[in-house]
Amino acid sequence: MEEIIKILSGIRPEYDFYQESNFIEDGILDSFDMVMLVTALDEHYGIKILGTDIIPENFTDTASIKRLVERYGGME
């Protein structure tokens, strides 16, 4: 989880990702943030998240992002 929070903080340093709840509904991550996040996750974990998985439901909070990464075999 720490790694994911570090990546998120690199994209939106103005937010505290330990505190934030719903990244999408609260307007913390916009579509371009998601693009940057997916690119960073792909590079960091050596995975290729498919376009069909780049949907808001997979980026609502750190837990959902972690589940997504794990599904692709990315390890914390």
Place this chain on the structure above:
Amino acid sequence: MNMIFHNKKISGILCVVPQKESLFDDEIGNYNFPPEKSLRLKKIMGYDRHRIADQGACISDYCVFGIEYLLRQGSLKKDDIDALILVTQTSDYLLPPTSNIIQGRLGLGEDVLCMDINQGCAGYIVGLMQAFLLLEQKNINKVVLLNAEFLSKRTSPKDRNSYPIIGDAAAITIVERDCLENVIHANIKMDGSQGNALIIPAGGLRMPATAETAIMEDSGDGNLRSKDHLFMDGTSVFNFVQTKVPALIEDLLVTSGTAKEEIDYYLFHQPNRFMLEKLADQLGVPYAKMPSNIVERFGNSSGATIPVNAVYNLGDRLKETSFNVCFCGFGTGLNWGAMMMKLGQLQIAEIIEY
């Protein structure tokens, strides 16, 4: 809608792009976002440079310029043109059809069929389909397909969602009968219920352009645009493309009996680099077979993007040999279409500047 065409071919492609190149680095200050964040998107999305037509220039100028170049160069004879199909969303006037204007300026005969088609990013597929259908007529032997778009004139320069990826261009494709058996498979789908995902709201009869529609405002995403400008719901369009396009290609591979590996190049429409690479991943196609460099070198010129892609990436090789290609266009409508055919032995495959 699955379609099969026989004994048709593309015999030449000429693309006309503006001489003026605009750099993303110079435009960053126009956007309502921190420059460092925009710069991070530069590489991911393929924001680099795009071709922008001069104010006052119209698509007919580029089409006439290109066809006159072909006539001088010898790839086309005036008397051989039986039909002009123009696919565009940025016509010179609401009426008359811009294809008629082009016909008149070129001094083409009265028997030349002129046809404007309002289509966008799938416009190359739609245009080729229409050209092939016309070539079923015994009096039509050669069709000049024009895909021309100046969307920069209808896109807010303060909209980072759209402006950095937009490029202006015209592409001229010569389409004719082929004495050799050349089976072309195509499939196109349309979903008008999602039309609002890519729209210029004002300027038609539904919402006439007024001083009010020209007011720039932030609709909540940090970009400034007016109702006279292109609006793209990026998230919806991205999801649409990633969901619909791979299924379309897989279906076309099955119906045409083609193995994925038999396709030499997947020459797709290019909205941005990220979207293309994710499509390639989804389809299991190597990036080298699906070029994604047009948006960063020229910009996305709607229906002209695929021919620019073909000529820029395959160049003179298109004159010397033949490739199995898969064209795919997707966008406004929302529409998505693909076509598999042999492309090569062209008389001309060139990009010129206006």
